[in-house]
Amino acid sequence: MKHLSRKAEDYLEAILNITLEKGYARTKDVAQELGVRPPTVVEMIQKLDAMGLAVYRRYEGVTLTPEGRSIAEVIKSRHDTIRAFLTLIRVPAAVADHDACIMEHELSPETIEQLRHFVEFMSNQFSHPDLLREFDLFCAGKRQPQKVGQHGPAQKLPADSAGT
Amino acid sequence: MKHLSRKAEDYLEAILNITLEKGYARTKDVAQELGVRPPTVVEMIQKLDAMGLAVYRRYEGVTLTPEGRSIAEVIKSRHDTIRAFLTLIRVPAAVADHDACIMEHELSPETIEQLRHFVEFMSNQFSHPDLLREFDLFCAGKRQPQKVGQHGPAQKLPADSAGT
DNA sequence: TATATAAGTTAGGTAACCCTAACACCCCCC
DNA sequence: GGGGGGTGTTAGGGTTACCTAACTTATATA
Numbered sequence: 001m002k003h004l005s006r007k008a009e010d011y012l013e014a015i016l017n018i019t020l021e022k023g024y025a026r027t028k029d030v031a032q033e034l035g036v037r038p039p040t041v042v043e044m045i046q047k048l049d050a051m052g053l054a055v056y057r058r059y060e061g062v063t064l065t066p067e068g069r070s071i072a073e074v075i076k077s078r079h080d081t082i083r084a085f086l087t088l089i090r091v092p093a094a095v096a097d098h099d100a101c102i103m104e105h106e107l108s109p110e111t112i113e114q115l116r117h118f119v120e121f122m123s124n125q126f127s128h129p130d131l132l133r134e135f136d137l138f139c140a141g142k143r144q145p146q147k148v149g150q151h152g153p154a155q156k157l158p159a160d161s162a163g164t
Numbered sequence: 165m166k167h168l169s170r171k172a173e174d175y176l177e178a179i180l181n182i183t184l185e186k187g188y189a190r191t192k193d194v195a196q197e198l199g200v201r202p203p204t205v206v207e208m209i210q211k212l213d214a215m216g217l218a219v220y221r222r223y224e225g226v227t228l229t230p231e232g233r234s235i236a237e238v239i240k241s242r243h244d245t246i247r248a249f250l251t252l253i254r255v256p257a258a259v260a261d262h263d264a265c266i267m268e269h270e271l272s273p274e275t276i277e278q279l280r281h282f283v284e285f286m287s288n289q290f291s292h293p294d295l296l297r298e299f300d301l302f303c304a305g306k307r308q309p310q311k312v313g314q315h316g317p318a319q320k321l322p323a324d325s326a327g328t
Numbered sequence: 329t330a331t332a333t334a335a336g337t338t339a340g341g342t343a344a345c346c347c348t349a350a351c352a353c354c355c356c357c358c
Numbered sequence: 359g360g361g362g363g364g365t366g367t368t369a370g371g372g373t374t375a376c377c378t379a380a381c382t383t384a385t386a387t388a
């Protein structure tokens with residue numbers, strides 16, 4: 001199996017997303033989606049083409065081969081799982097989407113699978129219908145400890161503090 | 165504030181870990197910890213020195229400045245949070261440690277903070293003492309659906325499947 | 329049809345990280 | 359005090375992924 005850099009995966013996923021959305025993908029679309037300049041896109045697309053994951057035709061655009069599409073769908077699926085998890089723990093949607101992009105590469109299959117399980121478990125009304133409500137209260141307590149203050153130590157832990 | 169690449173953060177964290185463990189850090193130690201060759205370490209350490217985050221003395225080793233140490237502690241704290249979370253969802257310890265290395269960079273402060281909250285929430289006996297036991301059963305059901313099979317759809321979802 | 333504009337491409341360059349090979353230094357031990 | 363083995367550093371490259379500037383192609387419209 002050929003080795004794909006995390007960036008190459010980003011491009012495959014972007015091409016898939018754009019194709020799903022508007023039926024075809026142009027250089028400019030991919031550049032916009034990934035926040036890079038067109039020449040960078042051309043360079044990567046040529047690599048993907050050489051790897052047999054995409055078909056690139058100059059001045060026309062790019063499509064995924066079945067193999068490329070299949071890989072792209074795996075990446076996208078990871079992305080969706082991670083985003084679902086982040087949303088579950090009350091990370092704002094935009095941030096969740098951004099961070100899913102960061103997390104979706106290189107995580108071990110075990111971690112991805114456990115994330116999947118967890119999301120499914122938590123979505124299951126069987127398991128703990130009010131757990132997330134309680135988690136919300138817990139988070140609220142973190143933000144305004146003097147008003148709720150029942151769920152843990154009262155001091156706020158800023159995201160970037162180095163506290164033990 | 166100066167911009168630190170994710171690799172630079174790795175080096176800071178490694179230097180902190182080694183210093184905590186044996187009191188001082190040599191080129192070779194850092195190289196071993198990060199799985200790179202000594203010249204690579206020298207190059208990065210010189211950069212960290214130039215940034216005022218480390219003090220590098222040829223043939224002697226490297227130490228962190230207060231600023232460098234403070235940053236390293238933030239990174240380490242993130243690492244610990246992430247590893248705690250992964251352990252919570254039953255990712256094997258070695259994998260959790262590895263994946264924490266991957267996740268600890270670039271995640272938004274919001275995500276890190278929510279992970280912290282979640283870990284604390286789940287560790288709180290107040291909240292849901294048996295939730296993790298139920299999650300274990302759920303995961304067991306995922307592995308052997310025919311034996312437990314009460315908690316969800318029975319088909320296994322391989323980590324890398326592109327399902328849905 | 330001619331051409332202006334938008335999109336796409338090529339050429340050439342930069343920065344971050346990594347490497348190997350060769351050379352420099354430190355220090356124990358004879 | 360002079361080697362030798364291990365550690366450290368320098369020199370010189372390579373890869374990946376990004377960029378700008380200049381050029382080419384496609385297309386819409388006058």
